[in-house]
Amino acid sequence: MQVALVTVGDELLAGDTVNTNASWLADQLTARGVAVERVTTVPDRVDDIAAVVGEYRDAYDAVLVTGGVGPTHDDVTMDGVAAAAGVDLVANGAALDYLTEHGGYAADDLTEGTTHLPAGARVINNPEGVAPGCVIDSVYVFPGVPAEMRAMFASVADEFAGAAPFVATVETPEPESTLLDRLAAVRERFDVTVGSYPGDHVRVKFTGTDEERVEAAAAWLRERVDPLDGAAADRTDGED
The missing domain is CATH 3.30.70.260 (ACT domain)
Incomplete structure (x- = not known):
């Protein structure tokens, strides 16, 4: 199994934040016998995210994307992933149900940034925060907060396997x-x-x-x- 990692964030490119997510994911995947073939960091721009995710989706068995997921103005990763997949962002009932039933949030307090996912995506629930991730085709999307990303990866880790070296x-x-x-x-x-x-x-x-x-x-x-x-x-x- 060959995968690519895409980390999103202006703060990564500026050196304001150390990119620990990429090294942690690479270590986890390698230990599972998965070959990490690319690690790419892109800015918080929809077109850049869409271009890289689209290219890697066609080239590798899976693409893991972290960062830029949430309710703020610069959280545009879902928009980029949706563009790469050629679909719209739509309200996701499973994400809303989890946030209201398990997260304790009122529906009126939730924004589109936390309830809208690419059409047809499978939600990855976030037990450590509010912003959900998702899987669409072979693209896995996680928030950039390390504790949230790691907990969410654990829920899909068995989907990545190979002959451990x-x-x-x-x-x-x-x-x-x-x-x-x-x-x-x-x-x-x-x-x-x-x-x-x-x-x-x-x-x-x-x-x-x-x-x-x-x-x-x-x-x-x-x-x-x-x-x-x-x-x-x-x-x-x-x-x-």
């Missing part, structure tokens, strides 16, 4: 530039994905669907690099 890491104090020949060799010898991440030390990450192959690649490199003193040299995870 096995991961092993090797850490070394050697500079990344000195590892180039060995990284090239391990990539040639083993059919696994290899990532190299420098920082206080270099962490080399091996990923694949075959646990033995991932372990063998990590072991091969581990024998050929300086160990990281006082730290675990490797970690392997696998999930069904």
